[in-house]
Amino acid sequence: NAGVTQTPKFRILKIGQSMTLQCTQDMNHNYMYWYRQDPGMGLKLIYYSVGAGITDKGEVPNGYNVSRSTTEDFPLRLELAAPSQTSVYFCASSSRGQGGYTFGSGTRLTVV
C-alpha cells in the first residue's frame, strides 16, 4: 500500500523556471492538500481539493497553481520560480476531511 507518493524528492530550479510537483494517492481519498514547510515554521496550506474537479486556495497560494482531474492525482505547478519558493513541499490526503491526514515524504525545492 503506497499511500501518498510525491515526486521528485529533490529539485534545484533557476529563478524564472517552471516545474510541476507530482502527488498521487492510492487510498481513494477525496480530500487532498498541498503544504509548504519552511525551517522552524509549521506547515502552511497552499491549495486544497475536496474532490476531482474542485480546488480552492489555502493560506499561501500566490505563485502556485493546481489541478485535480482525477481522484488520485493532485499536481502543484510553479510557473515562475522565485527564491521565496525555496521550501519543502508536502502533499496530503484524507478520506473525510475531518481528522488526520496522510502525508507524503515531501519534495525539497531550492530556487537559485
Next chain:
Amino acid sequence: GQQLNQSPQSMFIQEGEDVSMNCTSSSIFNTWLWYKQDPGEGPVLLIALYKAGELTSNGRLTAQFGITRKDSFLNISASIPSDVGIYFCAGQGYSGAGSYQLTFGKGTKLSVIP
C-alpha cells in the same frame, strides 16, 4: 490566518524522562491533532482528539483536548531514543462547503540524550 502557539520550541531530555508540550490558540477548534516528523519524512499522525475534555492515549503518548477548545497538550512518558523528532500540534476547524482545514503549530524539536 489562525495562529497556534506551541511550546516549548525545543527540548533536551534524558532517556527515561517524561516530556510535556502544549499548544494554545485564540480560536476554537473542532479537532486537535498531534503529529511527529522524522528527518526527511512527512508528518505522521500520533493522536486525534475530537471532543472538548477528551483524554486519549496511544502507548506512551497521552494527549488532551482542552475544555475551552483552544488548547491541547501531549505527554510522552519514559522517553526513548526513537522519540527524537519534531512534534506538531494542529487545530482543525470547519471552513465551509464540506471542507476542514488544519492550522499547524511551529513544532517542538525533541532531543533525547541516551
